[in-house]
Amino acid sequence: MPKPFSGPPSFLFVLKRMLTLVLLITSTGCSSEVSLNGGGQRFASQADSGARYVFLFIGDGMGLAQVELGRALLAPGDSLSFPSFPVTGMISTSAADRYITDSAAAGTALATGYATSVGTVSMAANHRDTLKTIVEMAEGDGRRTGVVSSVGIDNATPACFYAHEPLRGSLYAIALQMASSGVDYFGGGRPEGNFPHKRSRAVVDRGDIDSLMQLSGYSVVKNSASLRAVMPGTPCIASGPSDMFGALPFDMDRPARDADLALFTREGIRLLDNSKGFFMMVEGGKIDWACHANDAAAAGRDVAAFDRAIREAVAFYHRHPEETLIVVTADHECGGLSLGNRDGAYDSRLELLHYQTISMEKLSGKVAAWKKAGGVSFLAALDSVRVFAGLGAGADSELLLSRDEERELRDAFRATMSAGAARGGQYGAADSFSPAVVGILNRRAGVGWTSNVHTAVPVPVFALGHNAHMFAGFYPNTALARRLMQASGLPGSLR
Template structure:
């Protein structure tokens, strides 16, 4: 009788071992489920699970460099450390110089629209689906954070749809119907009495509508920190007459900062299905409209602190996170250098300014009402808050006779009953000139803006492209479906236009 070959012995042994191998694999898988062993690593081709989009309103390249220069030595902005850099154009559908409505619609939907429009087509008949709504439809949690009013143009473009950004009450109403999980930052300007009265159809108090939609509303740091993940939340802090947070350099420590809203948002949104969060540094734009370089620098830094929170999260989830930082447009035509100083700049002089243009103007307004503050007394305050005086060891900060006369004339005009405040602008402008800062406008410009990226798919943001391409790239990388959430058809009776 023939003896079995070695191959037959090998096959027989293998067959006997198969049940044992199967049992070992089963035990291994069972132990992972029961004992809580680490989950399998994300696939190299999987879409990022966590998406961050940071928008510095009014933040052009000069604003970024200004903040970097004004910071204390040895520090640098986190956003400028990102490995990928791109540039984006910002024009609107109907105007070369855009506004936040058209620009943020482009960033939110990947489509151009007309100035002042909130995530609708320029014909004001068609609704545009946003990347935040796509993320929500995919099962991701969604969060919107801003240092200005939560229904201001930029945040509104991610959850609301309306023909005009001035429809602030209508925008605020759509917060509750959005189903988004987290709103943080400023208050809802649309719920202020003057805006409720202007609404064509009043549908009730916004806070009550939010509570009815199962949102927990918090007003301070302690309340926000107590909110548990999984609970919808609208969190705001102290706000001004326009529902915005204070400028970073004016912030009361008791009020919540932008980075804290971002950190708490990450805590509340983090879940196995991932999340999308948009964070806006809105007060950068406001500072640039006022040509207040110091306030702009401080708010860019506050915005960067919020980015640092996302970066810390990215380091814990490097293969599942994508962070994009950009701007909707530039504001003010800021230049680091001016005609007066030529090649000389002393940007560090801006550190002498202690409060924003807005806060100093409020002081001037109180002086005007009291009628007891003389010009010499006002100059003492200029020294206190801007570091400028008649006599200073630093000649670059000492007032010349011509400076003194200019400020005196501005103050005399300002304190007249029907006059506007030109004194604050004169003082702020004087420090800016001494520092070597130039401004060409009090409005937006068409300067291309920078795009910084890090994380899964970040390499696609290299190059020069249009702002609509930012949203399109995010859709592609994150595999966001273009199916319309049902609530869009409920809120808007217009035709829904899906991204191209």
């Protein structure tokens, strides 16, 4: 009988236990394992039966520092649930053709157990051979399947679990594959490829994705009330309010009435639950977007939102402890996040990040509106900075701006207001003011960043439930997928 999942220990305790497990396994080995091509392991004598209900949670861009940041920004006495899972491990993340991966190659590794080239969605690096995904294996076993994400549902990571496409940027071609994928439940962000400005770039336009989904028997719902009304077993694609990229808002920008990742996970469990079992992948995709922007406050808040979704799976585990497996990991680290920086030395005040009330993305939208309207002075902009980031306020002496910092903001403001039109992209290439604001607050809080892109730092694994023991150790991301297939008892899984 599995031990009940109880309250979380400290993060340092979890990290110590993880390192101990890694050292133990690499030094002594496991007598019941045999070698597997690609660095995986076979646990034939340990995985006597497969888990019936399987959850894979992927925190996009979430390294150990992001996990700790999410915990540090919680209310006193609160903690994240998944770092206290009884089994911990680590995985490497490199692609077949590059040391620092992208989400398509990393997602393919986690979905299929094979390495591929960057930009490739569940196909071999030769761009000819398709790779069978764990979702397809689960469907072949008669189980229901779900794919959930806080970003566009045709974005790289979720796409790797149901589509096969040589180029991750072919969003409409990816979205077209949803209707024939056999996936029972899609939840979260909308298919970005269906937006008019993306469909216009498609090689072939076969019509509106929502209409095609309906023709294939899917209920298409776009609010929480409609989602709750869908009957279990009904194929469904559900989405919430999204931006121009099909993504849900950052959690710190989300109106309380709007659906979050936890709601899409909870409703997915309700729709997928059946005696045959199910497989559900849930991605916290906005963690990565925040880290690309070096926005520590937004990243920490989205880690917490990701954890709320995981808690929905933990609640299900308590109802089915002998049949449920939950695995939490990341596809890669993003931003080279450091909790500590050169300016602060041994002093850090992560609580200062609470003064930031909106994401850098939303602040950048306000800056764009100022620019369009004209006539906004630097002093007026500083007033907004006090409201949205606390900088310059008298509530905390650590937030008062130095002369150099005020000069930095003035120069960035002038450059932004005088620059040409933005060249596109997530935040607008012409905005240097918003990154300067968030950068100053990050430095004051003791946060450091080395990059605006991914890194090759190994990422953590946390596991709970039936066959969770199979996920201890240090191994490649491809091996995690193979272990997950075996732990699920899926026919045709890689050996």
